[in-house]
Amino acid sequence: MTTTATPPTTTAPAKPAGRRGTDLSWTVLSYALAVLLAFVVSGIVIAALGHSPVDAFRAILTTSFKSSFGFVETVQKWVPLVLLTLAFTIPLAAGKYNIGGEGQLLVGATAAAAVGIILKDAPMVVLLPLVLLVGVLAGGVYAWIAAWLMDRFGVNEILSTVLLNFVSFGIVDYVASEVWSDPAAGHPTTVPIGDGGLLPLVGTPPMHTGVVLAVLVCAATVVVMRRTVPGFELRAVGTNPRAAQVHGVRIGRVAVGSLVVGGALAGFAGAIEVAGVHGKLIEGMQSNYLLLGIIIGLIARGNALAVPFVAFGIAVLEVGASAMQRTADVPSEMVLIVEALILLFLLFSDVVGTRLRRSSR
Amino acid sequence: MTSVDETRREVREGASGPLLTMEGIRKTFGSVLALDGVDLTVGRSEVHGLLGGNGAGKTTLMNVLYGLYRPDSGSVVLDGSPVDIRDPRDAISHGIGMVHQNFLQVDTYTVTENVVLGTSLPSWPSLDLDDPAERIAELSKRFGLTVDPHAKVATLSVGLRQRVEILKALYRGAKVLVLDEPTTNLTPQEVDSLFGSLRAIVDEGMSVVFITHKIRETMAVCDALTVMRDGKRVGTVRRADTSASELATLMVGDDAAVGRVTEVVTAGMGAAAGTAATGAPARDLGDAPVRVSVRDLVVLGDHGVPATHGVSFDIRRGEVVGIAGVAGNGQVELAEAVAGVRALEKGAVEVDGEPLAGRPTAVWLESGVAYVPEDRHRDGILPSASIMENLVLGAQRSVRFRKGPFVDWKAARRHAEEAIRAYSVKASGPSAPAAALSGGNMQRVILARAFSHRPGFLILHNPTRGLDIPSTQFVYDRVREAAAEHSAVLLMSEDLDELTHLCDRVLVLYSGRIVGERTRGHYDQYELGHLMAGLEDTA
């Protein structure tokens, strides 16, 4: 599929529209209904499996707020989630699907860990910015490969980004078990990076300061998308690439740029995970952030302002998932199904909403 | 499936009275009332014209007949018995065939495959298309619709593809054949041949509904006609009992309105295509300097094959130059190339002395090039974006709408409010989404955008396609205004009437080459048609 032949997506890119009043209340209602229905349906499933839905949901929803440990864990989980979501939604605004956040995160983490290990004696003022910057650059470059294949050869970006994920697994495995392997770990893991490369911690229990950086990234994204010329051009390409091209927007460049920026943010997430959470590169550290990033992006309908909030909600569910498995004996995968159901019900609410509006005319 | 012969017999033996009656057809799209209780009666063996400006509801009415749209209310009686048409399958089984304006063909299929698609055919052990191909050849001979049954339709000209569409209906044994604006993109010679086929078809007992907005065509081929305006039927007359000017009044409505938009209606009224020298005598451009110079242009089409081969022309200040030609002869590529959207393979384009070849589109826009594309939905607007955002598009990097890296949305809003007023755009305000606009209002937004930076070179490609009469008139007025303000205007149109009416000079494009040129005062549509068909210039 050549990229120019890709039809403009109609549902995904969000934009500020008119008629705010009724739209807003409908939006809130549809989200509430989707969440409620998803919990009802999965509650039935949990009950059918012979467990208590009430215990399960209590574990899911309260773990984040019962203790400050739970809350810090949730916030720290929110960081990679929100960054991977933006890595998905920024290209999506230009009509491109970046399904490669996982690979971009891993390559960013690998690069960050490499710098942190090679320069482990460097002072913090040098090493920390370097670790983060290298992670950002590596993620961006990795996404650029897919963008280049798309722009130059017409390779579908869904495929190229996904396949690069699998390539990145090999890279991580190699670095963690051959190059800087920590044989004591019993699992492909590198030796720790230098102390100067670690993000400072604040509060008790300690929370890494990458959280602040992620908040700043979110705010910047909202401003860029809504207020700036590149943001406008990005949305124009997403709404109708042909019309944008006819009116002087370099659509190839915008699409490539959006993927590279997305990759850079995923790489940033990888660097933060290394510098803030693990202090080293660990195989499998990407967890299921890619899937969750896509789900959050779709639930937030690509709206940059909604992303941080939806991401927080999902982070709560994810932190609660393991507690649910421990206390209510319900497999943690149940949460993935809850999330998929929220998304599906939300999509259906569009249909219902359109019908209602049509019939009320 | 009934064959043509059976149809003929049935019709001869059948009851007298009308073949088709549609009564009180009403159809809304969202909040838009497209058809307001329309009646239509088509007699046996007649060509029935359905006349009206674009947006009058002609196509919508026929799409209801063909089962593509479900009417909100109304009834259809065919051959004396009421029928319920839910989808095209029902329509086909009741003997209704329709030739759509945009041909509904599978490009990768052969003529035969396109014709038989959807009919039942034996498939064991393997699909046999030899018998259908023979029948198609037989039908095409009988009705003067010659076409090779084994050719891929993608390789056929517009005229031949239209024959395929008609054959599709005949093959299915249509009793009523609907043709939607069938003369669009045909040369006058091809139009004559089409009219010949239509007569052959009604002579065999079928009836034809002929949708058009050109009075001249209804006078040339119809036995009776129904005039529509604003989703209503405004009159049904026999051709023998009417006149072109009476039809014009019916089409437009009250006499005052006729005054405002006569130009559009009369452009399509010219008594017969053959009469030479339509329009006023040549305009004196004096010694106006050349503003746009195009030299030896070679542009590649979408498949990497050259679509134009060394096109050269100049446009002077205040001059309107037309490009005539059958669609698919390089128009799209030429328009996009001189608009700076498509890269030039070879050649040069200069606007006001500035060479633009090889520069990014944005530079062309800054140099005063403005482009009104043919397909406004695909190339012209951002559907889900607001009118305001659509008006900013293309100028987002200019100082008018920019403050540092930020878009100046306040200035954009002011500009949008002004444009909505100046161009009489019917919309709730600058924030209304562009997709909600009607075709005419959408085109007004696009024109407002094109004119907002006083274009030195204005390119319009089929700018009135699908527009209602007032909007068409609005476009004509803007073209005149641009010329009066010294723009160089390039008008590419599938409508010869429009070209001969508006242009100072018409170039004919055939197979990517300029094959002829006529200046105002020397227009002869048959001559132009001759050139458009690729025949040598005899003048």
Add this chain to the structure above:
Amino acid sequence: MNEATSFLQLVVTAMVPFILAAQGTMIAGRAGVFNVAQEGLMMLGASVGFLVSLKMGGNLVGLLVAALVGAAFGWFLGWVTTRFRLDQFVIGLALFFAATGIASLLYKVVIGVTLKPPLIDTLPDLEIPLLSSIPVVGTVLFTQDVMVYFAFLVSGLLYWMLYRTNLGLKLRSVGENPKAADSLGVSVARTRIWCSTAGGALMALAGAYLPMTYTGTYTEGIVAGRGWLAIALAFFGGWRPQYILAGSAFFAGMEVLALRVQVGGVDIPHQFISMLPYAATLLVMMFALRWASVPAFLGRNYDRESRH
């Protein structure tokens, strides 16, 4: 049996999941439905196929139930994208998550967390009389399990159906120009739903084959990107069953080669070898797309009353 013959025999076995998943992608795609949930549907197929085989009597039942579950997902995709015209990619991704989640959930619910996972029998080889005694070819092509024959048969049937029957003529027109098809009485929605259903069944079968031929059990990483590679294969094969069948040999070859090189002790870090199928696919995609044609309406929903 010499080295080359056994290598080829393994390649033919490895072709099966690629053939089935890519033909499933193809048949849905030819009607205009672009299913991007393969990876998830293959996981689900693997999980369901394994569990049913283990608990409810045998591989064939497992394959059948997996196919039915896949068909249900395919049907859902076809239904919501035609009836409600929801975005195909978004729904596809949602189904991908749902299928992935359900696959792991089912395994955990039925088996739980164990150190020693239970095993099912792998599919036995069936020797085709006479043909299997041809040297080399007999071993490579005719000493295989039932799903190998099934995959080739399905490919042949799809080719015949698409290009030699009236049904195929209608089906392809829906993916090329649904408006034209609709105007001639071909039901766009019904065609799309059926094709998407069939496609989903084939994808789940592709997944169910994995535990039945390789591992004997279900693991989270069992599909390992084969679903995504199958989409690449569909593009690579120009959405034509015969080229997809041929192209699957390349994908399977890469996979078996990567295994062989690792086992064979060549002096390349095994991590790089494991990247081979994915990297090679990207390389091939760079050049193969120039001639590959794609159904014109792939991934695009059709609205009859859309006015433009």
